[in-house]
Amino acid sequence: MAPLSLANHHPMMFPDRGSPEFAQFEEHTFVNKEVKLHAVAAGPKDGPLAILLHGFPEFWYCWRKQIAPLAAAGLRVIVPDQRGYNLSSKPARVRDYALPCMTSDVIAIADHLSRETFFLAGHDWGAAVAWNTAIHFASRVSRLAILNVPHPSVMRRYFLRPAQLLKSWYMFFFQLPVLPEALFSMGNFRLGIDSLRRTSRSGTFTSEDLQRYREAWSQPGAVSAMIHWYRALFRHWPQVPSAKLSVPTLVLWGVEDRFLLPRMADESAQQCTDVRLVRFEHASHWLPHEEGEQVSQLLAGFFR
Numbered sequence: 001m002a003p004l005s006l007a008n009h010h011p012m013m014f015p016d017r018g019s020p021e022f023a024q025f026e027e028h029t030f031v032n033k034e035v036k037l038h039a040v041a042a043g044p045k046d047g048p049l050a051i052l053l054h055g056f057p058e059f060w061y062c063w064r065k066q067i068a069p070l071a072a073a074g075l076r077v078i079v080p081d082q083r084g085y086n087l088s089s090k091p092a093r094v095r096d097y098a099l100p101c102m103t104s105d106v107i108a109i110a111d112h113l114s115r116e117t118f119f120l121a122g123h124d125w126g127a128a129v130a131w132n133t134a135i136h137f138a139s140r141v142s143r144l145a146i147l148n149v150p151h152p153s154v155m156r157r158y159f160l161r162p163a164q165l166l167k168s169w170y171m172f173f174f175q176l177p178v179l180p181e182a183l184f185s186m187g188n189f190r191l192g193i194d195s196l197r198r199t200s201r202s203g204t205f206t207s208e209d210l211q212r213y214r215e216a217w218s219q220p221g222a223v224s225a226m227i228h229w230y231r232a233l234f235r236h237w238p239q240v241p242s243a244k245l246s247v248p249t250l251v252l253w254g255v256e257d258r259f260l261l262p263r264m265a266d267e268s269a270q271q272c273t274d275v276r277l278v279r280f281e282h283a284s285h286w287l288p289h290e291e292g293e294q295v296s297q298l299l300a301g302f303f304r
Helices: 060-072 099-112 125-136 152-158 162-167 169-173 179-198 207-217 222-235 263-269 292-303
Strands: 004-011 026-032 035-042 049-053 076-080 118-123 141-147 249-254 275-280
Touching (some): 035 060, 060 207, 118 125, 125 141, 125 152, 162 169, 169 222
């Protein structure tokens, strides 16, 4: 791994400066080889490190309801825009979005901060990266929290089953060139906005939230980079060891997820030797948004 440097750090400059919601957040840029990772941070610098990973089609803002509570619990919270998203680098090659690349970003952040071990949480694609990191760097991840994405061996087993295929059709659509980007961007990102609204509980995403997503998606190269994650998955499907994961794991699952079968949560738990599964019966895929307070409490208790 090439040397990692902290390129800059300064107070986060949000469009709504002075908002008490974000007053204690910091902005950092980490560098892993040629990839710059923009990140939001909060909490005591000497506190236990917790890295939170967002998924598609989000950015660090996915975790906005958890950052302050976890920081208040004494954790040093780092929430990167994963590569390809928002203000982070957007490599042009599909292969640069294979899971080992994103895993290296996580390890690089911890290495720069001189943390041999850390807590790790992920939602959606962030959960896929988190699973992969814990599987291949089990000695580095003290505790693992997963939100609404199955263990990779479970995903592989279910991926081509008819019931899951009906939910995962968009992954195949994203393999097409050009067209997915064009449709996603059309009408001021109408497709992305409609998808967030349609698959979440009513009122989950406010107009202000959705405007932030439009701004993140408008970053040059962002839409292609986000979709490249799906293209890379099909071309570089990860290898999964047969042994069960020994890292203490918390699986949080919104049962009304429109993208994944509920029983995948149970089978994912069976892939871990030390696990707790918590179901949210009336939550969707967008668990950090819909059950923000309870997710924060569960993560804080688990990581402490």
